[in-house]
Amino acid sequence: MTSLPVEPLAAEGAALLESGRPLEAVDVLRQAVASGEQTAPDLLVRAYLDSGNWHAAVEWLTPLVEQGHVRFAGRLGVALSELGDRVRAEEVLRLAVSSGELGAANDLGILLRDDGRTAEGVLVLARAAEQGDPLAPANLVALHLEDGDLPAAAEAAERYADPARPDTVLALAEVRAAQARLDEADGLFRQAGELGAIRAHTAYGQFLLTERGDVLGAQREFLEARRHAEPGWAWTMGRFLLDVGRPDDAREFLQVAADGGDRVAAETLAELDGLDPADD
Template sequence: MTAQPDEAARTDAVHRIPVPPPEGPLTAAGRALLEQHRAWEAVEPLRRAVASREPGSADLLVRAYLDSGSWTAAIEFLAPLVEQGHLEFAGRLGVALAELGDHSRAEQVLRLAVAQRELPAANDLALLLRADGRFAEAVRVLTDAAEAGDPQAPDNLVALHLEAEDLAAAVVAAERYADERRPDALVALADVRAVQGRDAEAESLYRRAGELGAVRAHTAYAAFLVARGDLDGADREYREAERHNEPGWAWTIGRFLLDTGRPEAARWYLEMAVTWGDRAAAEALAELDGEDPADD
């Protein structure tokens, strides 16, 4: 008698999740370079992968352009896609436009992304509005995104209030959204507790956020330790930020090394940050080389 599959097996067969197509060789090569922080080198194999229509290559090529600060190339690639209705690329197009100073078009595209429920784009839109001095609009955008469940919006909202020196509003927002299901909100609450002088609580929150994988937990904790004079602890946390590939880790480590009298050690990190299009790092590197960053 032929054995019959059990109920679990039949259910699995009915509800089986489609297996994605295998990654092509050029896409795999580009991904490996990106994971090694070699975005510039990843561009060419990924461009060839896109031309060969390898699955997943377009997303990785966009990442390579953005990670390497290739804003013009990113716009040239993304703009036609968005115009053709591929709105999943709208947020990243907005980022590239903002980096090149085209704030009007960037705002238009970022609002389109937000309207399509691309919640991460709300954070970039808020940063753009803040840069243009439209603080109240930025707060509204981040509040809406936080209420909709975006994991980074509470952190950015609290940072906005702290930047405006509105501690009361920062406390309200931080306490409202603090939740271990959104680890970055714990970082925001830690920042608030640090400003309030509640150091033990802040330190505990930074550590817990790091355990839960918050995007900037180690960078924020390191800055907290620097402010309290614990440079060894800060050095350790900055290295953890690098290990976890936290946003801007090369610039923050380079700045830390400069500020603690280690300019040559800082150089490698600053040069790395420059390859990612970091303007602050470029200015710091120019000063390190004895140049005036205001000169053309």
């Protein structure tokens, strides 16, 4: 059997992405695309999105979607949304959902929520949850919580809670916290962490900080979030250290977040340096 050809540049770019260095990955993966490495286009899209380079993502993805490559539509919708082009973002995300990209329903639901169309967002996420999208149930619960509809959030959380899908356990923990059932929430946060929910340690740290007043416990969980490379861990830790009066310690984490494309972290660093983020 002939082995598949090795794609060295794509492999290097993937390794940079996994180590949290998307800006470096972009340069490598652009070379990989130019060299015709077949796995490079998807990786380059991820690098653009992970680095927050939304303009480059839109420039790269728009012609692909227009040429009929609808598998890129969901990611194009995310980039357009980040740039504030909400009309085009909704159009492209609906294209992605209608083409079978069920995961795009989550981004569409959030977009609708941000446009003040929460009821539509709930319908989109509820439909995706019923169709088996693994992310939709937790996002549906979060949407209800953000809308202040605790009974609906509880109903959805209890309906979809399943240890086989750790994020649903985390969603139920958030609901129990909102219901002031703190001991039960504490146990569910711990269970979600043991099961590997994507943001379990970040969420548990916030719970310990806001509901228990446990600063040391929160710091421990935020460090665990770092160890597990949870989304946004660097910003979370940086913000936490700022809030507890440790700006010098916060800088390291804010810089990591800013280097990863977090605009809020970059603005916060500028403010720490006495600069106006609005000045370029």
